[in-house]
Amino acid sequence: MTALPRTKVCSRCEQELPLASFHRRRHYVSTSVRSACKPCTALMVVAARAQQKPSTELERTKERIRRRTERAVARGELAALPCQVCGDQRSEAHHLTYEGDDAHRQVQWLCRDHHMTIHIRRPWGRQLALL
Ligand SMILES: [Zn+2]
Numbered sequence: 695m696t697a698l699p700r701t702k703v704c705s706r707c708e709q710e711l712p713l714a715s716f717h718r719r720r721h722y723v724s725t726s727v728r729s730a731c732k733p734c735t736a737l738m739v740v741a742a743r744a745q746q747k748p749s750t751e752l753e754r755t756k757e758r759i760r761r762r763t764e765r766a767v768a769r770g771e772l773a774a775l776p777c778q779v780c781g782d783q784r785s786e787a788h789h790l791t792y793e794g795d796d797a798h799r800q801v802q803w804l805c806r807d808h809h810m811t812i813h814i815r816r817p818w819g820r821q822l823a824l825l
């Protein structure tokens with residue numbers, strides 16, 4: 695009696711493929727992809743990278759200003775306030791502008807949830823246009 699070849703269904707293309715077409719579990723953990731076949735995993739990793747690539751000039755400027763805000767708070771030049779919407783103490787700085795010398799002080803304090811809400815409603819490109 696021969697053992698049946700062990701197969702698995704890809705979570706992305708939904709094809710039933712031999713186990714050799716899948717990566718080991720560790721690979722999925724490191725790429726945060728779940729049980730997709732090798733070609734699908736590769737596609738998903740490329741797509742995820744393209745989304746989070748902070749390579750533009752604007753992204754670098756934003757990163758620099760965020761760090762300036764953190765330093766200003768650490769030095770006591772800027773007071774971190776509770777979320778301006780719900781009063782949650784665990785707030786983070788939402789920048790109203792990334793232009794000008796004191797851009798790092800032009801912030802609203804929002805908890806993670808309310809911060810996310812603002813960014814979902816107004817992605818950065820459009821926020822700049824509104825200013
Ligand atoms: Zn697949």
Ligand SMILES: [Zn+2]
Nearest residue numbers: 777780805808
């Ligand atoms: Zn809040």
Ligand SMILES: [Zn+2]
Nearest residue numbers: 787788789809
């Ligand atoms: Zn923000």
